[in-house]
Amino acid sequence: MAASQKLYAALFHVLLLSLFPLKAKSSARTQAEALVQWRDTLSSSPPPLTSWSRSNLHNLCTWTAVSCNLTSRTVSGINLSSLNITGTLARFNFTPFTDLTRFDIQNNSVSGTIPSAIGSLSKLTYLALAGNKLSGELPLSLSKLSKLTDMGLSENSLSGKISPTLIANWTELTSLQVQNNLFSGNIPPEIGKLTRLQYLSLFNNNFSGSIPPEIGKLEGVIKSRPFKKPAFRPAPTNTVGSHKASNP
Ligand SMILES: *[C@@H]1O[C@H](CO)[C@@H](O)[C@H](O)[C@H]1NC(C)=O
Ligand SMILES: *[C@@H]1O[C@H](CO)[C@@H](O)[C@H](O)[C@H]1NC(C)=O
Ligand SMILES: *[C@@H]1O[C@H](CO)[C@@H](O)[C@H](O)[C@H]1NC(C)=O
Ligand SMILES: *[C@@H]1O[C@H](CO)[C@@H](O)[C@H](O)[C@H]1NC(C)=O
Ligand SMILES: *[C@@H]1O[C@H](CO)[C@@H](O)[C@H](O)[C@H]1NC(C)=O
Numbered sequence: 258m259a260a261s262q263k264l265y266a267a268l269f270h271v272l273l274l275s276l277f278p279l280k281a282k283s284s285a286r287t288q289a290e291a292l293v294q295w296r297d298t299l300s301s302s303p304p305p306l307t308s309w310s311r312s313n314l315h316n317l318c319t320w321t322a323v324s325c326n327l328t329s330r331t332v333s334g335i336n337l338s339s340l341n342i343t344g345t346l347a348r349f350n351f352t353p354f355t356d357l358t359r360f361d362i363q364n365n366s367v368s369g370t371i372p373s374a375i376g377s378l379s380k381l382t383y384l385a386l387a388g389n390k391l392s393g394e395l396p397l398s399l400s401k402l403s404k405l406t407d408m409g410l411s412e413n414s415l416s417g418k419i420s421p422t423l424i425a426n427w428t429e430l431t432s433l434q435v436q437n438n439l440f441s442g443n444i445p446p447e448i449g450k451l452t453r454l455q456y457l458s459l460f461n462n463n464f465s466g467s468i469p470p471e472i473g474k475l476e477g478v479i480k481s482r483p484f485k486k487p488a489f490r491p492a493p494t495n496t497v498g499s500h501k502a503s504n505p
């Protein structure tokens with residue numbers, strides 16, 4: 258009796274311990290499956306993404322454009338910039354990517370709207386969607402990305418207001434670039450509260466009203482004028498079309 262109880266206890270212990278690596282493995286697998294599923298929705302899937310394959314699910318961390326957190330063995334970065342991708346983000350399942358800190362799809366032909374589900378990337382610090390064909394309004398769920406330091410939305414066809422609620426939660430933001438879109442409404446004065454901001458680019462949109470004085474007061478921030486219309490520059494880089502507005 259006592260011996261079999263001990264055996265059960267030992268077995269139970271082994272079971273419990275084995276649950277942990279299993280959990281990590283299964284979330285990596287879910288992420289790999291989510292990537293393959295999305296890749297299959299693209300109308301043109303670039304050759305470098307052939308490593309994204311159902312027969313290769315267990316090698317996720319070696320996949321093209323994917324980088325992993327070496328502790329958790331889950332995806333921490335996805336960099337698909339300049340891969341000539343045509344498609345939408347509508348069927349990108351963001352939910353499994355709980356460790357994702359960088360998502361870069363800039364300079365492609367991604368169209369459609371920015372899905373609300375992107376707000377589930379709670380660890381995201383770097384979001385680069387610039388240089389695509391994205392349209393529609395910014396989903397309010399983006400306000401949940403409170404760790405964002407870099408937000409690049411320039412050179413798209415995004416429209417609607419930039420809600421103060423969004424800006425208010427982006428307290429870590431160092432770079433905000435929305436130039437060359439169709440954003441309208443007032444420029445939110447809340448931008449003036451982003452104390453870490455270093456780059457701000459608003460030009461070539463459909464904003465109305467004047468530049469809020471709160472933004473004028475931001476010191477040492479490289480700003481571009483929202484109402485001037487500089488030459489269109491397709492290459493999104495940190496300082497495109499900006500000029501040093503003030504020297505502290
Ligand atoms: C990697 O993942 C671990 C466990 O989830 C986490 O504690 C750590 O901060 C992550 N490292 C990086 C560099 O994100
Ligand atoms: C993605 O790759 C491009 C080209 O190699 C690089 O310029 C960019 O900084 C990378 N993005 C991230 C988030 O690492
Ligand atoms: C954009 O991507 C194309 C490939 O689709 C590449 O030839 C071009 O150099 C990229 N431009 C920038 C600014 O990265
Ligand atoms: C980008 O993909 C399209 C097909 O979707 C193709 O016609 C074009 O040549 C590609 N451009 C580059 C630079 O690879
Ligand atoms: C702001 O971010 C926090 C997480 O830091 C989140 O709990 C909260 O819901 C966010 N606020 C909005 C309006 O999304």
Ligand SMILES: *[C@@H]1O[C@H](CO)[C@@H](O)[C@H](O)[C@H]1NC(C)=O
Pocket residue numbers: 416439441463465
């Ligand atoms: C720009 O804003 C004005 C109102 O300020 C509006 O009538 C017009 O339709 C907008 N244009 C675009 C392209 O959004």
